[in-house]
Amino acid sequence: MLSFENDYSCGATPEILARLAQTNETRFPGYGSDSMCEQAKAKIREACAAPDADVWFLVGGTQTNQTVIDSITPQYAGVVAALSGHVNVHEAGAIEASGHKVLALPHHNGKINADELDAYCATFYADDNYEHMVFPGSVYVSQATEYGTLYTKAELERLAEVAHRYDMPLFVDGARLGYALTAEGNDITLEDLARIADVFYIGGTKVGALFGEAVVFTHHGKFSDTPKHFLTLVKQHGALLAKGWLLGLQFDTLFTDNLYCRIAGNANRQADRIRAALRDKGYQLTFDAPTNQVFVTLDQPTIDRLSRNVRMGFMEKADDTHTVMRFCTSWYTTDEQTDALIALL
Amino acid sequence: MLSFENDYSCGATPEILARLAQTNETRFPGYGSDSMCEQAKAKIREACAAPDADVWFLVGGTQTNQTVIDSITPQYAGVVAALSGHVNVHEAGAIEASGHKVLALPHHNGKINADELDAYCATFYADDNYEHMVFPGSVYVSQATEYGTLYTKAELERLAEVAHRYDMPLFVDGARLGYALTAEGNDITLEDLARIADVFYIGGTKVGALFGEAVVFTHHGKFSDTPKHFLTLVKQHGALLAKGWLLGLQFDTLFTDNLYCRIAGNANRQADRIRAALRDKGYQLTFDAPTNQVFVTLDQPTIDRLSRNVRMGFMEKADDTHTVMRFCTSWYTTDEQTDALIALL
Amino acid sequence: MLSFENDYSCGATPEILARLAQTNETRFPGYGSDSMCEQAKAKIREACAAPDADVWFLVGGTQTNQTVIDSITPQYAGVVAALSGHVNVHEAGAIEASGHKVLALPHHNGKINADELDAYCATFYADDNYEHMVFPGSVYVSQATEYGTLYTKAELERLAEVAHRYDMPLFVDGARLGYALTAEGNDITLEDLARIADVFYIGGTKVGALFGEAVVFTHHGKFSDTPKHFLTLVKQHGALLAKGWLLGLQFDTLFTDNLYCRIAGNANRQADRIRAALRDKGYQLTFDAPTNQVFVTLDQPTIDRLSRNVRMGFMEKADDTHTVMRFCTSWYTTDEQTDALIALL
Amino acid sequence: MLSFENDYSCGATPEILARLAQTNETRFPGYGSDSMCEQAKAKIREACAAPDADVWFLVGGTQTNQTVIDSITPQYAGVVAALSGHVNVHEAGAIEASGHKVLALPHHNGKINADELDAYCATFYADDNYEHMVFPGSVYVSQATEYGTLYTKAELERLAEVAHRYDMPLFVDGARLGYALTAEGNDITLEDLARIADVFYIGGTKVGALFGEAVVFTHHGKFSDTPKHFLTLVKQHGALLAKGWLLGLQFDTLFTDNLYCRIAGNANRQADRIRAALRDKGYQLTFDAPTNQVFVTLDQPTIDRLSRNVRMGFMEKADDTHTVMRFCTSWYTTDEQTDALIALL
Structure with a gap:
């Protein structure tokens, strides 16, 4: 067949399996406080050309989306996403279970449009009753999208500009980021992403790892700092791995020699x-x-x-x-x- | 001007103000456990020709929608509503704050269509990935709708039939029920509503009362029983009034002499x-x-x-x-x- | 009998009933945006000698506790309260339903002790594992307490000092504040409360009103500002009244001529x-x-x-x-x- | 050092690493719908002598506790646990974040006492105000406890009896179940556990696996059935692994040849x-x-x-x-x- x-129908790259075998008997402290995670974070910061970025390793995509969105979206607000966005369709209501509405915009082969985002927000704030409605509080896009399409650099920059104008961080779901970065015609590098997005993640589950996603808070502007006590939030949302070095090991491997x-x-x-x-x-x-x-x-x-x-x-x-x-x-x-x-x- | x-820009009917004055010095037990509430419930059951119905008095519309929907919708599910439904647009995300997605259907001058509901559910269960999605778990409609339109009896019966077929209770928001019942061309009586809907409420805030909504669990079928320990749920959702007899008094007055x-x-x-x-x-x-x-x-x-x-x-x-x-x-x-x-x- | x-077994003071009758036919805008509310807020600010304070009128006590605590307590944190505190015992789990643990301290005839609060926090932050635990994020006390006892001014000041040292706002539940202010031996005035607490409320339900609590954000320090878009949060938590002027009217009456x-x-x-x-x-x-x-x-x-x-x-x-x-x-x-x-x- | x-400071048993290497290139369907999981479930059912039991593989302990407790505890209720219980102390408020209070009983070297549980529930239901309080809705114990102690079979049976009398399922956290089963003096076998508990889990993270816990709904009585659409609930709570066979593989290995x-x-x-x-x-x-x-x-x-x-x-x-x-x-x-x-x- x-x-x-x-x-995500297969194990990990042989390099990861080899590292797992090599380190299997090593003792590590728990919850990501180990040297392997530190090393992987340094490599990701370097790959992003973002020395101030803050990197975290979470278990999987839905957990990451739920944890990040619930952490960056105000309590009175929802997250704007494409109607076709993973968080709107295929995460079992995890976003709403943590209290936030997904404010769905029309999609264009999986992408949302900055002008439509702008119009949505303008209409929202022009409505006399907006305090009785769900504020747009953050913006979620996927790169690559659920339909395999890509945002261009100009599109993403424009989305960030609109998002910031309405006081919203821009969050990029990179579950398939590897496939975006290496696609023909793609013009967004990791450095670009770390410069444009407020927070994004580099998907491991679908690109070479057994599991795991690397969340990057880009720390370049007022919307891009790590939420306070993020480790506690990660744990509260079910996204923390006890043997955290297993995540560090995988991303260290994936970010070695490209x-x-x-x-x-x-x-x-x-x-x-x-x-x-x-x-x-x-x-x-x-x-x-x-x-x-x-x-x-x-x-x-x-x-x-x-x-x-x-x-x-x-x-x-x-x-x-x-x-x-x-x-x-x-x-x-x-x-x-x-x-x-x-x-x- | x-x-x-x-x-809802004016106080209450004079009859209610008079009753408030008459009973102001009477001592009542709290939280709706008083004789005034009992009397009002009896009158509502009679007006509904539903002797087995269970009636509750809650403070306001948003509280009622949040409490009822969160109580009747399974944890893995959302509530189906019109895109224009009050719970989808004008309740500050109260439904999502209690953990449920609003699954919005297109509206036709404020109304949803039973065939479209059927198609939505059929498509949902036909999707190989439905366990990763938000189940349709209850159906919310307003009578009159947010656009002032009315469901006909045939339309409501058909919605109930489809809802039940997919294991969902049908909940009717009657914030403006009085205006529906007395509109020209309306063919749904209170008795009909109590027979067709699983749970509905009779709006007081917008029809003669200072505040208050009367929730009716119709107890006529497998979807229409009162959720267990509903008083506790009402309190947990911020919909319980300490001086509950004030609600009983108002509905008793409103259901006296029609x-x-x-x-x-x-x-x-x-x-x-x-x-x-x-x-x-x-x-x-x-x-x-x-x-x-x-x-x-x-x-x-x-x-x-x-x-x-x-x-x-x-x-x-x-x-x-x-x-x-x-x-x-x-x-x-x-x-x-x-x-x-x-x-x- | x-x-x-x-x-809370009786209606309202006759003065309130009279005002209700007088204004029953007046048209007011909804949700507290009326002149009656403005007037009542001004009187409360004056009674508190707190011209910068921000006053809100909510429906009832449990709603107020849930709304305020969920708004001022970080997502990674709980609210510290007496084991006997209303929020810990008699609110149907409303605090937990909005996502926060109640961190219960021993009570002494209903009161918590600043030294014990200090020790609790010191122990918390001294624990190597504190990031895996629930942070103390706000402090809740009742004046009068659930046992009818009173904090002295010195006690409350000391609680505020400790709370602030650990980055926590101090919230005072004043469901029975009137009985505290007028008790023999009480040394805390409204002015004191507005100076010491970060947020508190003046109970109406138990002191002369049909219902309603007046929340005061005291705006005197870094922990005492109103949470952003508080109206939306009030609505989301089921604490907003459509005919908001009914609350303004009651508090205006209660704060006229003492x-x-x-x-x-x-x-x-x-x-x-x-x-x-x-x-x-x-x-x-x-x-x-x-x-x-x-x-x-x-x-x-x-x-x-x-x-x-x-x-x-x-x-x-x-x-x-x-x-x-x-x-x-x-x-x-x-x-x-x-x-x-x-x-x- | x-x-x-x-x-949990070390990788997995060599047998697991070997299986990972052997199957690394095999293609498996996702989310636990694979033959490896089926095989592991069969072995666990056999080890439990519980042919009707329903087995699920979740990512980690906190995720499992949150998912199971939120799924088996009614919305109006909390979970009873030892003051020292992991869910009460070391899970970052994950239980409260999903809406439930932890009702803490005194612990005796980590254990709760059936008589004290009985007294707690009796006192609860004897209180005139219990509908305003948090119902005891499920019982959580750990075997071994957080203090390394063990329940005896008689103690656990008595806890189950009391729990069931008050309409509560008994949930056993077995994060360290292996260490309990093999301790000197232990008299509870897996078969016993599957007969006494309503739901329990077999910890992998701390006993030989890289990660993972096997949840067993024992299906032997009215409190022990799997919650409806449990996969959806697992995903919503962040406990579902995309490459689910990695969990099946590990438990299959652990339950081969004891x-x-x-x-x-x-x-x-x-x-x-x-x-x-x-x-x-x-x-x-x-x-x-x-x-x-x-x-x-x-x-x-x-x-x-x-x-x-x-x-x-x-x-x-x-x-x-x-x-x-x-x-x-x-x-x-x-x-x-x-x-x-x-x-x-």
């Missing part, structure tokens, strides 16, 4: 090959996206036929007879697997 | 007169609604002119030069005030 | 008479307290005998054969009622 | 040796406990001297000159390390 259903981007690039290359094959064979790509997620609108007989040999992701019904499906590559997808998939198309 | 900005509907009818009559005048004078009514809220799309010069003598409600920008405004009548609007408004139009 | 079971303290004094006088009678007749007063709550330890036959004619409050079992009971007087207790009670003792 | 500061108990036994043996040495050398053991935590009251010079070579845990100040310290052994503690510690004592 070919596995293209998601990008491993993170090297392995991420593979996913995009495999996805590009699938996209090319689909186009060649006359399939209809649902969205034009440069990263590791390939969306294609298929009819039911094709889905049935492929499903005998390939695990794909269900996205949504397109119409009565067609469905949007997703082929998802990852850092671990091999040429052979992609060849096999293409042969089946 | 003429006051048409809302329906006072509730008698005073509500006045608001609709005044609104009908305003609507007729607007039509006569060539204004554009924004929605066709039979209750006490009159929505009209005005240009800015007209708004400026009227604002010198009339307090109206801002609804939303219609376009660059027009705004949807609201004239709101109430049980206390007099013929003279309406005459004066009409003269200004 | 004599009513000594609590201090009515608040005049009526409160009566409760203490009646309680003093009951205490004297109990002592004369050889009963054992459980606590020595100067305000309107009289605690006495009774055997069961006495309880049974009195219960035929008097409603009292149950406090707790003292031992197998004795129970601590409470006689509670109020602003409305008459000499005749007290005479009748004394005759029964 | 000798490491005796806790039992590995879990075999490695746990080592910790107890090392602790017994330390306890014997301490007694021999005249130290004062603070508590008498048979598991892997050794509590000893030391004076400051001794602490200073030992701290140069040993990492220990701070527990609490005993008096001005003495402190309770903890030596914690684990499955990975070697004879050589224990020898070295003993030599230093």
Whole structure:
């Protein structure tokens, strides 16, 4: 069975497994207060060219989104996100469970638009009754988005500008950041991100690690400082790992010799090959996206036929007879697997 | 200054003030455990022809919506409501503050559609990932709606049928129920409501009382029982009044000799007169609604002119030069005030 | 039946009822944005000799405690309170429902001790694991306490000093403040309270009003400013009244010609008479307290005998054969009622 | 530096590392829906002799406590726990952050007493005001406790009996269950636990795994069923791992050939040796406990001297000159390390 259903179906990069084996008997202090975490944080700060940034390692994506959003969003406010944003759709209500409304903006292939954000906020504050409504209190975007698309540097800068104008930090969910950084046409580097965003995270779960996300508070402006007693907040939200060095170890490995981007690039290359094959064979790509997620609108007989040999992701019904499906590559997808998939198309 | 900005700008019916004066020195036990509350509950059960119904008196509308929705909606679920629903727009995030997402459906002049509810739920359960999403856990509608429109009996029955099919109670916000019950063309009586809805409330704040809403758990089916230890939940959500008999007294008065509907009818009559005048004078009514809220799309010069003598409600920008405004009548609007408004139009 | 079971068993002072009648037909804007509220706030600021103070009117005590505590206590922190504090015992878990632990200190006839608070905080910060624990984030005391006792000015100043040293605001629950201000031996005036506390409230429900509490953010130091967008927080916590002028009207009346303290004094006088009678007749007063709550330890036959004619409050079992009971007087207790009670003792 | 500061300072058992390496390139479906998890669940059910039990794998201890307690405790209720319970002291307020009060009972070397639980509940329901208080809604105990002590089978059965009588499930935190099962004098087997408790968990983080806890809903009575849509609740509370098979793999390994108990036994043996040495050398053991935590009251010079070579845990100040310290052994503690510690004592 070919596995293209998601990008977290496999263990970790061999380098991480090797480090786990090497350090397995070493004694470390708990909760991230170890030297491995310090070392990884230093490497991430360096990769971000952000010596003042504050780095934290959390267990997974939903935990990170919940912890960060609940920490940076005022109690009287919600978080603005795309209608298609992970926090709005696929996190089991974790944001609302921590007390905040997700204020959903229309999405454009997964992205929100700075002008629409501006208009939303302007309309909000122009409403006589705004004190009875949920304030826009922070802005959440994903890079790459849930549809595999990318914000350009200009778009992200404009979003930050609008967010800050309305007193909101800009938070970038980087669960798939590796695939964004290495995509063809991407113009946002880690340094850019650390300069533009107030807080973002570098996804490990989907890019080479067994699990883990590295949260970066960028400390470059009034919205980008670490929330007070953040460790306590991380623990309260279920995002703290007892054996914290396991997270430090993984990110230290991923940020040694640029491993993170090297392995991420593979996913995009495999996805590009699938996209090319689909186009060649006359399939209809649902969205034009440069990263590791390939969306294609298929009819039911094709889905049935492929499903005998390939695990794909269900996205949504397109119409009565067609469905949007997703082929998802990852850092671990091999040429052979992609060849096999293409042969089946 | 003429006051048409809302329906809660005035004290209570004289009958209530008189009862307050008569009983002011009487000693009552606290928190609704008094004979006045018992008497009012009996009258409401009778008016609903629902001898098994369980009636509670809460302080206000937002408190009631938060308490009821948080009590009837499972922890893993959200409440389905119209995009324009009060709980989605104008309650300061009280629903999310108690942990639940509002799952917003499109509205049609304030109403949701049973077929769209059905489709929403069917799509939800057809999604392979639904366990990672927010379950539809209860359904909230307002009668009259925030746009002054009404559900028909057939529409409400159909909503209840769909809700129950997907294991959801149907909750009807009756903050303006009096204006619904007495509107021209309305075909839903209190008895119908008690038979169709699982839980609803009879608004006092906007219909004759100083404050207070009467929640009715209808106890006619598997979704309509009172949540366990509801008094504790009411208190926890800030909706319990120490001097509970003040609520009993008001509802006892309103449900004596049909006072509730008698005073509500006045608001609709005044609104009908305003609507007729607007039509006569060539204004554009924004929605066709039979209750006490009159929505009209005005240009800015007209708004400026009227604002010198009339307090109206801002609804939303219609376009660059027009705004949807609201004239709101109430049980206390007099013929003279309406005459004066009409003269200004 | 004599009513000594609590201090909220009766309506409002006649002056308030008269004002309600006078203004019943006046139109007011909603949610406290009216002139009556402005006028009442000015009088309270004057009574507090605190021209910069910010005054808000909320519906009831539990709502006020929940709203204020959740607004002033950091997310990573709890509120320190006496084990016997109302928020720890009798508010249905409203504080925890809004996410905060109540950090209970031992009480001494209802009071906490500044040295014990200091020791608690010192121990907390001396613990290597304090980031895994709940930070002390605010301090809650009641004046008068739940046992009718009073903090002295020196005690309250010392509590504020310790609280501030550990970065905590001091919040004073004044549900029974009138009975404190007018008690024999009390040395804390409203001016003192506004100077010492960061935020406190003046109870209306138990002292002359139908309902309502006046919250005062004292704006005299770094812990005493109003939380941002407090109206939104008040609404979110179920503490906002639509017809807000009803609260303004009541507090305006209570703070005209010192009515608040005049009526409160009566409760203490009646309680003093009951205490004297109990002592004369050889009963054992459980606590020595100067305000309107009289605690006495009774055997069961006495309880049974009195219960035929008097409603009292149950406090707790003292031992197998004795129970601590409470006689509670109020602003409305008459000499005749007290005479009748004394005759029964 | 000798490491005796806790039992989670080292990686995983070599068997687990080997399995990680073997399966690293295998593709698995996400979120625990894989065959490895199924296999591990079957082994746990067998070890518990509980074929109907429902097993779930969560990321860590605090996440598990928060998720389970919030899922089994009614909204109007709190969780009863020892004053020294982990959920009451060392989880950053995670229980309160999810809305529930921890109702703390006195502890006896870490244990609560069934008679005191009974008395607490009886007093609660005997209080006239109990509807205004926080209901006891579930019972939490740890086996082994935070002080390393153990409940006997009779004690646990009696706790379950009392809990059920008051409509509460009994939840056993087994973060250190391995050390309990293998302690000298322990009389509670896994089978017993699955028969007595309603829900419990088998700790992996502290007993051989990199991370992870196995929650067992025992499905033997009216309080022991899995909460509806538990996966959604697990995700909402931040306790779900994307690569769920990593948890299945670890528990499958630990429950193959009784590995879990075999490695746990080592910790107890090392602790017994330390306890014997301490007694021999005249130290004062603070508590008498048979598991892997050794509590000893030391004076400051001794602490200073030992701290140069040993990492220990701070527990609490005993008096001005003495402190309770903890030596914690684990499955990975070697004879050589224990020898070295003993030599230093």
